[in-house]
Amino acid sequence: MITHHLSDRLLMAYSAGNLPEAFNLVIASHIALCDECRARLASFDAIGGAMLEQMPETGQALPDSALAATLARIKTTPVAAKPAPRPAQSRVLPEPLASYVGGDIDAIRWRGIGGGVRQAILPTSKAATARMLFIPAGKAVPDHGHNGLEMTLVLQGAFADATARFGRGDIEIADEDLDHQPIAEPGEDCICLAVTDAPLKFRALLPRLAQPFLRI
Amino acid sequence: MQTRNGAEWIALLKQVAEAQDTEAFTALFQHFAPRIKAFLVKSGADPAMAEEVAQDVMVTVWNKAAQFDPSRASVATWIFTIARNRRIDMLRRDRRPEPEELFWGPEEEPDQLQLLALQQESDQLIAAIADLPEKQRVMIERAYFSDLSHSEIAEETGLPLGTIKSRIRLALERLRHSLS
Numbered sequence: 256m257i258t259h260h261l262s263d264r265l266l267m268a269y270s271a272g273n274l275p276e277a278f279n280l281v282i283a284s285h286i287a288l289c290d291e292c293r294a295r296l297a298s299f300d301a302i303g304g305a306m307l308e309q310m311p312e313t314g315q316a317l318p319d320s321a322l323a324a325t326l327a328r329i330k331t332t333p334v335a336a337k338p339a340p341r342p343a344q345s346r347v348l349p350e351p352l353a354s355y356v357g358g359d360i361d362a363i364r365w366r367g368i369g370g371g372v373r374q375a376i377l378p379t380s381k382a383a384t385a386r387m388l389f390i391p392a393g394k395a396v397p398d399h400g401h402n403g404l405e406m407t408l409v410l411q412g413a414f415a416d417a418t419a420r421f422g423r424g425d426i427e428i429a430d431e432d433l434d435h436q437p438i439a440e441p442g443e444d445c446i447c448l449a450v451t452d453a454p455l456k457f458r459a460l461l462p463r464l465a466q467p468f469l470r471i
Numbered sequence: 472m473q474t475r476n477g478a479e480w481i482a483l484l485k486q487v488a489e490a491q492d493t494e495a496f497t498a499l500f501q502h503f504a505p506r507i508k509a510f511l512v513k514s515g516a517d518p519a520m521a522e523e524v525a526q527d528v529m530v531t532v533w534n535k536a537a538q539f540d541p542s543r544a545s546v547a548t549w550i551f552t553i554a555r556n557r558r559i560d561m562l563r564r565d566r567r568p569e570p571e572e573l574f575w576g577p578e579e580e581p582d583q584l585q586l587l588a589l590q591q592e593s594d595q596l597i598a599a600i601a602d603l604p605e606k607q608r609v610m611i612e613r614a615y616f617s618d619l620s621h622s623e624i625a626e627e628t629g630l631p632l633g634t635i636k637s638r639i640r641l642a643l644e645r646l647r648h649s650l651s
Contacts, residue, residue, distance in 0.1 A: 276568075
């Protein structure tokens with residue numbers, strides 16, 4: 256049962272297509288797991304549709320040649336058949352995340368960053384950073400604050416910090432005001448997708464020195 | 472120009488999907504192509520490029536007509552999502568990966584009552600947005616069509632979400648119900 260969802264503002268910006276790639280990735284991955292946010296996204300898309308519908312068309316008419324040109328193009332373009340629905344696969348990583356990783360969790364190329372915690376940076380545009388995080392059961396991520404926005408989506412296991420508990424599908428949205436130390440629950444190792452638009456502020460000196468090299 | 476409601480657009484798109492009907496397509500083109508162009512011009516495209524891309528979007532409408540599902544979106548909303556994706560390519564914006572599709576089961580016929588409800592709600596939403604005070608409408612327009620950075624969005628720019636949300640609440644509940 257997912258209890259931590261996307262905010263309206265993030266859903267609207269995703270619907271509009273105005274976010275950095277890494278944020279789009281974490282939002283799409285949450286929606287793949289969360290029917291409620293999928294339904295809410297449909298509502299924000301509907302606002303986009305309503306805005307399109309009431310665009311002023313005056314002065315934007317296309318010349319008659321445009322319709323003719325388009326009709327000529329579609330004459331050579333067959334109407335595509337309806338794609339067959341694919342049954343959902345039972346994987347830890349939903350699409351689009353699986354494509355970014357290149358498979359399921361066994362395809363992730365981890366690097367240790369201390370304390371048993373591992374990470375893997377995913378290829379996205381530079382505007383924000385997406386990384387997979389592996390937190391061994393019962394272990395903690397170094398205590399940190401944030402310079403910008405951080406979104407963390409749980410894919411396996413669970414973690415808790417001072418604010419709440421986050422399980423599979425839950426997404427934590429943290430900003431400048433939150434200092435937190437996420438701790439993985441005992442039992443199962445915790446795997447998350449964490450996205451940041453600014454370097455995290457680590458409390459302890461050692462992680463701070465390591466920060467430029469680890470790209471956290 | 473005569474305006475059509477949601478159900479009429481759905482019927483025209485169905486004609487395109489099932490009979491490759493160019494007359495139905497022409498009606499869709501004449502209504503939506505200028506709006507797509509206006510949307511792209513507002514997003515910063517020059518008019519010639521906006522026209523070119525509006526034609527691309529309409530070719531996609533033809534090509535993907537059979538994939539349109541009236542139980543999930545209005546025609547305007549579906550065309551908006553195509554135009555949005557082309558706008559991202561055109562302006563070389565960041566990639567926007569999509570969530571994997573739900574598995575909807577083998578060729579289930581959508582419930583006619585639900586279909587009707589979705590169409591009515593879409594028509595009401597269009598009316599509700601048209602009725603917003605100019606200032607609020609412009610805020611939403613900026614969020615969708617121009618470059619409202621996410622830090623600006625995070626700063627609570629006075630988006631009148633409450634006003635609109637009350638109008639889409641029913642649509643939301645229905646969608647949740649159909650997804651559960």
